[in-house]
Amino acid sequence: MAAYKAKQILLAKRPKGMPTLENFKFQEIDVPEPALNEVLIKTLYVSVDPYMRGRMSDRESYVPPFELHKVISGGVVGEVIESKSPDFNKGDFVVGQLGWQTYQLVQSEEIRKIDENLAPITAHLGVLGMPGLTAYFGMLDIGQPKNGETVVISGAAGAVGSTAGQIAKIKGARVIGIAGTKEKLSFLKNELGFDEVINYKEYDVYKQLKNACPNGIDVYFDNVGGEISDAVMKQINHQARIVICGQISLYNLEKADVGPRPQTQLVIKSALMKGYIVSDYASQFKDAAEELAQWMQAGQIKYRETIIEGFERIPEAFLGLFKGDNIGKYLVKI
Structure with a gap:
Protein backbone atom coordinates (compact mmCIF):
# COMPACT_ATOMS: atom_id res chain seq x y z
CA MET A 1 0.00 0.00 0.00
CA VAL A 127 31.37 21.89 6.75
CA LEU A 128 30.56 18.82 8.90
CA GLY A 129 29.81 16.60 5.90
CA MET A 130 31.57 15.45 2.76
CA PRO A 131 32.96 18.88 1.71
CA GLY A 132 34.38 19.61 5.17
CA LEU A 133 35.93 16.15 5.44
CA THR A 134 37.35 16.49 1.93
CA ALA A 135 39.04 19.75 2.92
CA TYR A 136 40.25 18.30 6.24
CA PHE A 137 42.02 15.22 4.87
CA GLY A 138 43.35 16.85 1.72
CA MET A 139 44.87 19.76 3.59
CA LEU A 140 46.17 17.92 6.65
CA ASP A 141 47.25 14.57 5.21
CA ILE A 142 48.60 15.68 1.84
CA GLY A 143 49.11 19.43 2.13
CA GLN A 144 50.54 19.36 5.68
CA PRO A 145 50.82 23.16 5.98
CA LYS A 146 53.39 24.44 8.45
CA ASN A 147 53.60 27.69 10.35
CA GLY A 148 54.72 30.50 8.03
CA GLU A 149 54.30 28.57 4.77
CA THR A 150 52.34 29.91 1.81
CA VAL A 151 49.20 28.03 0.80
CA VAL A 152 47.25 28.77 -2.40
CA ILE A 153 43.70 27.50 -2.92
CA SER A 154 41.79 27.58 -6.20
CA GLY A 155 38.01 27.46 -6.11
CA ALA A 156 38.53 29.03 -2.71
CA ALA A 157 34.99 30.31 -2.14
CA GLY A 158 33.36 26.90 -2.56
CA ALA A 159 32.42 24.57 0.27
CA VAL A 160 35.71 22.63 0.13
CA GLY A 161 38.08 25.48 -0.69
CA SER A 162 36.80 27.85 1.98
CA THR A 163 37.16 25.18 4.67
CA ALA A 164 40.58 24.08 3.44
CA GLY A 165 41.87 27.65 3.64
CA GLN A 166 40.66 28.09 7.20
CA ILE A 167 42.32 24.83 8.24
CA ALA A 168 45.59 26.10 6.76
CA LYS A 169 45.15 29.33 8.75
CA ILE A 170 44.62 27.29 11.95
CA LYS A 171 48.00 25.65 11.23
CA GLY A 172 49.69 29.04 10.94
CA ALA A 173 50.04 29.30 7.18
CA ARG A 174 49.69 32.36 4.99
CA VAL A 175 46.69 31.67 2.74
CA ILE A 176 45.92 33.02 -0.73
CA GLY A 177 42.50 32.29 -2.23
CA ILE A 178 41.59 32.34 -5.93
CA ALA A 179 37.97 33.04 -6.91
CA GLY A 180 36.00 34.81 -9.62
CA THR A 181 33.84 37.63 -8.18
CA LYS A 182 34.31 40.63 -5.91
CA GLU A 183 31.67 39.21 -3.54
CA LYS A 184 33.58 35.95 -3.22
CA LEU A 185 36.89 37.73 -2.70
CA SER A 186 35.34 39.90 0.00
CA PHE A 187 33.94 36.80 1.73
CA LEU A 188 37.36 35.13 1.73
CA LYS A 189 39.31 38.13 2.97
CA ASN A 190 36.88 39.93 5.26
CA GLU A 191 34.92 37.03 6.75
CA LEU A 192 37.32 34.10 6.62
CA GLY A 193 40.59 35.96 7.13
CA PHE A 194 42.48 34.86 4.02
CA ASP A 195 45.69 36.90 3.70
CA GLU A 196 45.42 37.66 -0.01
CA VAL A 197 42.83 37.06 -2.72
CA ILE A 198 43.11 36.79 -6.50
CA ASN A 199 40.37 37.30 -9.08
CA TYR A 200 41.19 34.88 -11.90
CA LYS A 201 38.82 36.77 -14.23
CA GLU A 202 40.94 39.92 -14.02
CA TYR A 203 44.49 40.35 -15.27
CA ASP A 204 47.14 37.63 -15.59
CA VAL A 205 46.86 35.07 -12.76
CA TYR A 206 50.59 34.32 -12.91
CA LYS A 207 51.46 37.98 -12.26
CA GLN A 208 48.88 38.24 -9.47
CA LEU A 209 50.38 35.15 -7.84
CA LYS A 210 53.89 36.62 -8.19
CA ASN A 211 52.77 39.67 -6.24
CA ALA A 212 50.79 37.72 -3.65
CA CYS A 213 53.42 35.01 -3.10
CA PRO A 214 56.84 36.72 -3.08
CA ASN A 215 58.36 33.70 -1.31
CA GLY A 216 56.84 31.12 -3.64
CA ILE A 217 54.15 28.53 -2.94
CA ASP A 218 54.53 25.66 -0.48
CA VAL A 219 51.07 24.08 -0.71
CA TYR A 220 48.60 24.23 -3.57
CA PHE A 221 45.07 22.93 -2.92
CA ASP A 222 43.73 22.43 -6.45
CA ASN A 223 39.97 22.43 -6.99
CA VAL A 224 39.87 23.64 -10.58
CA GLY A 225 42.80 22.48 -12.76
CA GLY A 226 43.40 24.11 -16.14
CA GLU A 227 45.24 27.36 -16.73
CA ILE A 228 44.98 28.52 -13.12
CA SER A 229 46.87 25.45 -11.95
CA ASP A 230 49.44 25.91 -14.73
CA ALA A 231 50.17 29.39 -13.34
CA VAL A 232 50.56 28.04 -9.80
CA MET A 233 52.90 25.21 -10.80
CA LYS A 234 55.43 27.68 -12.20
CA GLN A 235 55.88 29.15 -8.70
CA ILE A 236 56.06 26.14 -6.37
CA ASN A 237 58.87 25.88 -3.84
CA HIS A 238 61.29 23.06 -3.02
CA GLN A 239 59.32 20.15 -1.49
CA ALA A 240 55.96 21.77 -2.25
CA ARG A 241 52.83 19.67 -1.86
CA ILE A 242 50.11 19.81 -4.53
CA VAL A 243 46.73 18.46 -3.41
CA ILE A 244 44.56 17.37 -6.35
CA CYS A 245 41.02 17.62 -4.99
CA GLY A 246 38.96 18.55 -8.06
CA GLN A 247 39.26 19.77 -11.64
CA ILE A 248 35.99 21.60 -12.19
CA SER A 249 37.30 23.65 -15.12
CA LEU A 250 37.72 20.41 -17.08
CA TYR A 251 34.58 18.45 -16.21
CA ASN A 252 32.53 19.61 -19.19
CA LEU A 253 35.22 19.37 -21.87
CA GLU A 254 34.22 17.16 -24.78
CA LYS A 255 37.83 16.32 -25.68
CA ALA A 256 40.69 15.35 -23.39
CA ASP A 257 42.55 18.34 -21.97
CA VAL A 258 46.09 18.93 -23.18
CA GLY A 259 48.19 21.44 -21.28
CA PRO A 260 51.62 22.06 -19.76
CA ARG A 261 53.01 18.90 -18.23
CA PRO A 262 54.01 19.31 -14.56
CA GLN A 263 56.56 16.51 -14.26
CA THR A 264 59.62 18.67 -14.87
CA GLN A 265 58.63 21.12 -12.15
CA LEU A 266 57.91 18.25 -9.74
CA VAL A 267 61.41 16.82 -10.31
CA ILE A 268 63.23 20.15 -10.13
CA LYS A 269 61.42 21.11 -6.90
CA SER A 270 61.30 17.62 -5.32
CA ALA A 271 57.57 18.28 -5.03
CA LEU A 272 54.68 15.95 -4.26
CA MET A 273 51.46 15.90 -6.30
CA LYS A 274 48.76 13.58 -5.02
CA GLY A 275 45.11 13.04 -5.83
CA TYR A 276 42.61 11.56 -3.41
CA ILE A 277 38.95 10.93 -2.71
CA VAL A 278 37.41 11.47 0.69
CA SER A 279 36.24 7.86 1.04
CA ASP A 280 39.91 6.85 1.28
CA TYR A 281 39.69 8.15 4.85
CA ALA A 282 36.34 6.60 5.84
CA SER A 283 37.76 4.96 8.97
CA GLN A 284 38.75 8.43 10.29
CA PHE A 285 35.50 10.30 9.53
CA LYS A 286 34.20 10.36 13.10
CA ASP A 287 37.33 11.88 14.64
CA ALA A 288 37.69 14.39 11.81
CA ALA A 289 34.06 15.54 12.09
CA GLU A 290 34.51 16.03 15.83
CA GLU A 291 37.59 18.21 15.31
CA LEU A 292 35.84 20.23 12.60
CA ALA A 293 32.90 20.76 14.99
CA GLN A 294 35.28 21.94 17.73
CA TRP A 295 36.92 24.44 15.38
CA MET A 296 33.50 25.63 14.25
CA GLN A 297 32.23 26.09 17.80
CA ALA A 298 35.43 27.98 18.67
CA GLY A 299 34.87 30.35 15.75
CA GLN A 300 38.00 29.17 13.91
CA ILE A 301 35.98 27.82 11.00
CA LYS A 302 33.10 29.79 9.53
CA TYR A 303 30.93 28.80 6.63
Missing part, protein backbone atom coordinates in the same frame (compact mmCIF):
# COMPACT_ATOMS: atom_id res chain seq x y z
CA ALA A 2 1.35 3.42 -0.95
CA ALA A 3 2.22 5.69 1.95
CA TYR A 4 3.15 8.81 -0.03
CA LYS A 5 3.43 10.17 -3.53
CA ALA A 6 7.01 11.19 -4.26
CA LYS A 7 8.52 13.34 -6.98
CA GLN A 8 11.78 12.08 -8.46
CA ILE A 9 14.48 13.45 -10.76
CA LEU A 10 16.02 10.95 -13.19
CA LEU A 11 19.00 11.10 -15.55
CA ALA A 12 17.19 11.33 -18.90
CA LYS A 13 20.27 11.27 -21.13
CA ARG A 14 24.02 11.59 -20.71
CA PRO A 15 25.38 15.09 -21.30
CA LYS A 16 27.93 16.00 -23.93
CA GLY A 17 29.88 18.95 -22.62
CA MET A 18 27.95 21.23 -20.28
CA PRO A 19 24.74 19.55 -18.99
CA THR A 20 21.40 21.22 -19.69
CA LEU A 21 17.91 20.86 -18.25
CA GLU A 22 17.20 18.33 -21.02
CA ASN A 23 19.44 15.84 -19.22
CA PHE A 24 16.92 15.59 -16.36
CA LYS A 25 13.44 14.12 -16.18
CA PHE A 26 10.79 14.48 -13.47
CA GLN A 27 8.33 11.76 -12.53
CA GLU A 28 6.03 10.83 -9.66
CA ILE A 29 5.99 7.45 -7.90
CA ASP A 30 4.21 5.74 -5.03
CA VAL A 31 6.31 5.10 -1.91
CA PRO A 32 5.07 2.11 0.13
CA GLU A 33 4.97 1.70 3.89
CA PRO A 34 8.34 0.75 5.42
CA ALA A 35 9.12 -2.92 6.04
CA LEU A 36 11.36 -4.34 8.77
CA ASN A 37 14.56 -2.25 9.22
CA GLU A 38 13.34 0.32 6.71
CA VAL A 39 12.81 4.03 7.34
CA LEU A 40 10.56 6.46 5.48
CA ILE A 41 12.35 9.77 4.95
CA LYS A 42 10.96 13.17 3.98
CA THR A 43 13.68 15.05 2.11
CA LEU A 44 14.44 18.47 3.59
CA TYR A 45 17.67 19.55 1.84
CA VAL A 46 19.54 18.26 -1.21
CA SER A 47 23.23 18.89 -1.86
CA VAL A 48 24.54 19.54 -5.37
CA ASP A 49 28.24 18.84 -5.88
CA PRO A 50 30.66 19.07 -8.83
CA TYR A 51 31.69 15.39 -8.66
CA MET A 52 28.17 14.47 -9.81
CA ARG A 53 29.06 15.65 -13.31
CA GLY A 54 31.51 12.75 -13.64
CA ARG A 55 28.81 10.28 -12.62
CA MET A 56 26.61 11.50 -15.48
CA SER A 57 29.11 10.15 -18.02
CA ASP A 58 29.40 6.46 -18.78
CA ARG A 59 33.05 6.08 -17.97
CA GLU A 60 35.10 4.43 -15.28
CA SER A 61 35.73 6.53 -12.19
CA TYR A 62 36.03 6.15 -8.43
CA VAL A 63 32.23 5.80 -8.17
CA PRO A 64 29.89 4.06 -10.63
CA PRO A 65 28.09 6.28 -13.15
CA PHE A 66 24.46 7.18 -12.63
CA GLU A 67 22.19 4.79 -14.50
CA LEU A 68 20.09 6.19 -17.33
CA HIS A 69 16.40 6.61 -16.49
CA LYS A 70 17.09 6.00 -12.81
CA VAL A 71 16.89 8.46 -9.93
CA ILE A 72 19.97 10.62 -9.35
CA SER A 73 21.49 10.44 -5.87
CA GLY A 74 23.59 12.68 -3.66
CA GLY A 75 23.84 14.12 -0.18
CA VAL A 76 20.45 14.53 1.49
CA VAL A 77 19.28 15.68 4.91
CA GLY A 78 15.83 14.40 5.79
CA GLU A 79 13.35 13.81 8.58
CA VAL A 80 12.12 10.39 9.66
CA ILE A 81 8.37 10.17 8.98
CA GLU A 82 7.97 6.51 9.88
CA SER A 83 10.45 3.91 11.15
CA LYS A 84 10.53 0.13 11.35
CA SER A 85 14.10 0.24 12.62
CA PRO A 86 15.07 0.26 16.32
CA ASP A 87 17.83 2.77 15.50
CA PHE A 88 15.54 5.60 14.33
CA ASN A 89 12.43 7.31 15.63
CA LYS A 90 9.85 9.54 14.02
CA GLY A 91 11.16 13.12 13.99
CA ASP A 92 14.86 12.19 13.86
CA PHE A 93 16.99 14.20 11.44
CA VAL A 94 19.24 12.03 9.28
CA VAL A 95 21.84 12.38 6.53
CA GLY A 96 22.85 10.00 3.77
CA GLN A 97 23.60 9.50 0.09
CA LEU A 98 20.01 9.30 -1.07
CA GLY A 99 17.87 9.96 -4.11
CA TRP A 100 16.73 13.24 -5.57
CA GLN A 101 13.15 12.63 -4.49
CA THR A 102 10.73 14.14 -2.01
CA TYR A 103 10.00 10.97 0.02
CA GLN A 104 11.99 7.76 0.05
CA LEU A 105 12.30 4.40 1.74
CA VAL A 106 15.82 3.54 2.89
CA GLN A 107 17.53 0.76 4.75
CA SER A 108 18.57 1.84 8.23
CA GLU A 109 22.27 1.33 7.43
CA GLU A 110 22.06 3.88 4.59
CA ILE A 111 21.55 6.84 6.95
CA ARG A 112 22.96 8.24 10.16
CA LYS A 113 21.30 10.36 12.79
CA ILE A 114 22.47 13.95 13.16
CA ASP A 115 22.43 16.15 16.24
CA GLU A 116 20.66 19.43 15.50
CA ASN A 117 22.08 20.83 18.76
CA LEU A 118 25.65 20.50 17.47
CA ALA A 119 25.07 22.67 14.40
CA PRO A 120 22.28 23.55 11.99
CA ILE A 121 21.21 20.42 10.12
CA THR A 122 22.44 21.83 6.80
CA ALA A 123 26.01 21.89 8.14
CA HIS A 124 26.03 18.09 7.86
CA LEU A 125 25.97 18.49 4.07
CA GLY A 126 28.75 21.08 4.17
CA ARG A 304 28.49 30.18 4.13
CA GLU A 305 25.62 28.45 2.37
CA THR A 306 23.84 29.31 -0.85
CA ILE A 307 20.30 27.93 -0.56
CA ILE A 308 17.55 28.05 -3.15
CA GLU A 309 14.08 26.68 -2.53
CA GLY A 310 11.99 24.22 -4.50
CA PHE A 311 12.45 20.56 -5.47
CA GLU A 312 12.03 21.43 -9.14
CA ARG A 313 15.07 23.75 -8.94
CA ILE A 314 17.60 21.01 -8.11
CA PRO A 315 18.83 20.74 -11.74
CA GLU A 316 19.09 24.55 -11.92
CA ALA A 317 21.26 24.56 -8.80
CA PHE A 318 23.46 21.77 -10.15
CA LEU A 319 24.06 23.64 -13.41
CA GLY A 320 24.79 26.79 -11.39
CA LEU A 321 27.85 25.12 -9.87
CA PHE A 322 29.65 25.37 -13.21
CA LYS A 323 28.80 29.05 -13.57
CA GLY A 324 30.05 29.93 -10.09
CA ASP A 325 26.60 30.85 -8.77
CA ASN A 326 27.32 29.76 -5.21
CA ILE A 327 29.39 30.97 -2.29
CA GLY A 328 30.13 28.09 0.07
CA LYS A 329 27.88 25.04 0.05
CA TYR A 330 25.13 24.98 -2.56
CA LEU A 331 21.89 23.46 -1.26
CA VAL A 332 18.28 23.14 -2.33
CA LYS A 333 15.59 23.39 0.33
CA ILE A 334 12.68 21.15 -0.53
